[in-house]
Amino acid sequence: MTITTTLPLEQRIAADPRNFRVLTGDRPTGPLHLGHYFGTLRNRVELQRRGVEMFVIVADYQVLTDRDVADRLVETVDGLLLDYLAAGLDPEHATVFAHSAVPALNQLLLPFLSLVSVPELQRNPTVKDEIAHSRQSSVSGLMFTYPVHQAADILFCKGNLVPVGQDQMPHVEVTRTVARRFNERYGPVFPVPEGLLSIAPVLAGTDGRKMSKSRGNAIALSATADETARLIRSATTDADRHITYDPERRPGVSGLVHLAALCLDRDPHEVAAEIGDAGAAALKRTVSEAVNEFLAPMRERRAAYAKDRGLVRDVLRRGNARANAIADQTLREVREAMGTVY
Template sequence: MTQHDVTTNAPADLSDEPDAGDALAKSTDAASLARSLARSGEIEADLDVNPGRYRMLTGVRPTGNMHLGHYFGTMHSWQSIQDRGVDTWILVADYQVITDRDGLGPIRERVLSLVADTLAVGVDPQRSTIFAHSAVPAANQLMLPFLSLVTESELHRNPTVKSELEATGGRAMTGLMLTYPVHQAADILFCQANLVPVGKDQLPHLEQARVIAQRFDKRYGRADAARPVFRRPEALLSEAPLLLGLDGEKMSKSRHNTIELRMSADETAKMLKKAKTDSDRHITYDPEGRPEVANLLTLASLCGAGDPQALAERIGDGGAGTLKQITIEAVNEFFAPIRARRAELIANEDYLLQVLAAGNAKANEVANQTLDAVRTAMHMNY
């Protein structure tokens, strides 16, 4: 991924950017990953010095209730990024619910639940923008010109699209699923976000957005001689801990193996008491050999119970029962204030709708400005 000096908000010259096809193919190779990690470190250091240079966008699909994996994976960072003075945008990706599903489910309930979770973890709607996909027509309209800038083979090479195709078992893929990377590019580029927190596996999506921005400028030229239409987004790579589900498998809403942020202390205790461990009574921290036990130790540690290795030594022969009880207490104590705040928020639907309406209005204002710049560059401003 092309890097540019941390002291400027202007993107690198287009001639410095790699060929689009090569960039997508190499976005996760060892050398490119090393560059992305180094660049992410530079950005992390610059955030405290020059927060005003950045606009951060992150998004969540409202396919179910947010859980501990979401919190420790990304949600915990939203407030800290906001509090550092970075312009923070949080997308409720409601349109993306139907990329791989036949229906929306209880979408209204889930959208408002996500807004409540977002506010409960410390996001301030006076300083951050919370908005919904479906409420920003101009952002979605960018899909049309963007689709003309990518090839079918590039879309099929995207890791998310490839894995979905492999998992369908012969079922036809929807057009929305195939163009999912382009939709994500529109999400990022419409609001001129130049910072996107991602894991290493999501780098190809971000590279696709950079490629689309690059191709748009090369094909249609710059709307202004001094700057391109779109800023080039860069990755803020997260080292999120890998938390397994309570059954020892990948944590997933669809597997019902998660602890949701909205759960009560009693519900949390009930879930954790059923968590999978193993038959060895002596507790050790061995992520490779004893992943389920290590998972509970990690979770307890993240919630303030201490270093997982030291915690395991302290439990010793206390067995899985002691481990689970310590984890229950740590989780419930850690999330008590978030849950209390969430309970207040979810009981006030009018306020949640006001927050979303205000965020939608701001997103529409920016999206319309971006679409005007796109139409100008394409000579379609008539």
């Protein structure tokens, strides 16, 4: 699946989506939110619609550093699967699988770790951000291996396209480095993947900062209409009654305007201009209405899937079986390349 062309990535995807295989996914640390949706989920659904082959990992092993959620993984994994299905991922066209269920994938971690240095891992900005916002007094060594874990996740299935938010691009760069170094040292086995950013790679939460579960400023896809309205009413704005879209100087107001614009599929400057001097209360009403209307179909799908947990678990079982077959084959190729077949 190596692609030798100088065309921009979007044009190459449009020209022949069959040239691409996506690996993407999430840690099951709680409900997915609108930042996840506009950052990556929407891209996944669109790529699936175009016919790109899709692998979606439930990264349960990477939750082992989050001690407050590691004891309720069954609940959070089920919730993540429901969020995926509600957002539009189709298990007939997407392989959804659990990290812990694919042993051969995890065996790639050791040779991959030999290809990166400790300083490279320490400098990774995403890892540094995770540590800075951790609620723990210290973090385990597993935290530093996240980028290489993700390299194994992406490369086990020969993934060459990764739809990500801006904060995950450093991980894609580590994966590219691992793929290049492995191929240079042992021979051509892996593609060098590319990251595909969404139109909203970073979405502001209700406090004007990046939307994040750990910051308590996120609007979950599974939130009810009342919960959503309450969260938006509590959002941070400022003293200026006139509503404008100015992310640098007015992050709180602009984050809300941007959220409404995404849900309405409109330009944020136009949304701000329509509200004008009506003030923060009118802005929040506009955002609540836009978000709730946007989420209504997802809520309906989620409720329908939630009635049949057996079907939801079957999605994961089938995905695990396919991922294992592919991981076993890739590990055989890696061993042959490294000369460790005895």
